[in-house]
Amino acid sequence: MSDPTPKSTDSERAPDGRSRLLGALQSTGSRGQVMVAVLLAVLGFAAVTQVHANGRDDAYVGARQGDLIQYINNLSLASQRTETEITKLQQTRDSLRNDAQSRRTALERARQQANALGILAGTEPAVGPGVRITVRGSAASVGTNQLLNGLEELRDAGAEVIEMNDKVRVVAQTSLSDASGGVLVDGQLLRPPFVIDAIGDPHTLSTAMDFTGGFISEVRDVGGKVSVEKRDRVEIVSMRNPSAPTYAKPAGTR
Amino acid sequence: MIAAIGLLIGVLAGLLLQPDVPIWLEPYLPIAVVAALDAVFGALRAFLDGIFDDKVFVVSFVSNVLIAALIVYLGDKLGVGGQLSTGVIVVLGIRIFSNVAAIRRHIFHA
Numbered sequence A: 001m002s003d004p005t006p007k008s009t010d011s012e013r014a015p016d017g018r019s020r021l022l023g024a025l026q027s028t029g030s031r032g033q034v035m036v037a038v039l040l041a042v043l044g045f046a047a048v049t050q051v052h053a054n055g056r057d058d059a060y061v062g063a064r065q066g067d068l069i070q071y072i073n074n075l076s077l078a079s080q081r082t083e084t085e086i087t088k089l090q091q092t093r094d095s096l097r098n099d100a101q102s103r104r105t106a107l108e109r110a111r112q113q114a115n116a117l118g119i120l121a122g123t124e125p126a127v128g129p130g131v132r133i134t135v136r137g138s139a140a141s142v143g144t145n146q147l148l149n150g151l152e153e154l155r156d157a158g159a160e161v162i163e164m165n166d167k168v169r170v171v172a173q174t175s176l177s178d179a180s181g182g183v184l185v186d187g188q189l190l191r192p193p194f195v196i197d198a199i200g201d202p203h204t205l206s207t208a209m210d211f212t213g214g215f216i217s218e219v220r221d222v223g224g225k226v227s228v229e230k231r232d233r234v235e236i237v238s239m240r241n242p243s244a245p246t247y248a249k250p251a252g253t254r
Numbered sequence B: 001m002i003a004a005i006g007l008l009i010g011v012l013a014g015l016l017l018q019p020d021v022p023i024w025l026e027p028y029l030p031i032a033v034v035a036a037l038d039a040v041f042g043a044l045r046a047f048l049d050g051i052f053d054d055k056v057f058v059v060s061f062v063s064n065v066l067i068a069a070l071i072v073y074l075g076d077k078l079g080v081g082g083q084l085s086t087g088v089i090v091v092l093g094i095r096i097f098s099n100v101a102a103i104r105r106h107i108f109h110a
Helices: A004-013 A017-026 A031-056 A065-121 A144-156 A202-209 A215-221 B002-017 B029-049 B054-078 B081-108
Strands: A126-136 A161-164 A168-170 A176-179 A182-185 A188-190 A194-199 A225-236
Touching: A017 B029, A017 B081, A031 B002, A031 B029, A031 B054, A126 A144, A126 A161, A126 A202, A144 A161, A144 A176, A144 A194, A144 A202, A144 A215, A194 A225, A202 A215, A202 A225, A215 A225, B029 B054, B029 B081, B054 B081
Parallel strands: none
Antiparallel strands: A126 A194, A126 A225, A161 A168, A161 A194, A176 A182, A182 A188
16 A cells, blocks of 8 residues: 555656556566566466366365365265164164064964864855755655764765855854754754755765765665765855854963 | 566466476465465556566565465464465455555556
């Protein structure tokens, strides 16, 4: 900064700063000007070089050692954190996957068991190969004795599901008793002809009916008639309502 | 006239050659350039004031550059290179501004 006083004396001594500059620009030069030119050339060269280097290089070239170490430390810390997170997430994912897998297996097993038990207890409709046995005869002749024997023979031969007259599912608790005009099965009056549907191996079931002293001959003895029909597909749709046992309780876990 | 041509030649040489900055020079070059700029503006102001002396200019130019580099070097050794560089740039910037203000007064009388 120049204060006004020396400036005014300046302008008295020499005409003006501006005219002096113009004069210097027009003059061909002296030793001093050459010196200045050399230094200015060095400055211009260095400045342009630096501008180039700055534009080309990214932040890390020319960074100080401490800064570089800081960068590296930050990066490795960040990558460590990220790797820890990755491991944690992978563990979570694995455990979730295991969970889902075991849950699915348990569900599958429970469903299979429920199906098997449902078929046994008569709470599920069932379909499969089997036989259809038709028993003709008067209600007076064919009764509980013959039918009970027949059912026992069927169970012996491995019948899995049994149904009578498309109405009553025969299960473990089923009871039979004689009644006027037919047979009372689980409280339902069935009239002849009796139709017994059984799911099992058709060949085994039909042979179980037909041997000396067996169901067929027994019914024939009392004046009835039995026809056994093997079927590839027996559909049993009648069901029992599941009833919870009143007195019996499961003893232990197994 | 020759001074302006010298500046032009330097810029052109830098543009055409595009030299790589040596690694050891990298921290010092920007500071050195700013210090040289300060010397040049100071010289221009002195010229306009009518008190320009080429010997003084050469000495101030070289010493400015060397001291700037020295300060940066010292800062690096002390572990405060970045802060010291900033400080030097600020001081030189202030000087350049005040010099340019004086030059402006001379040229534009404002």
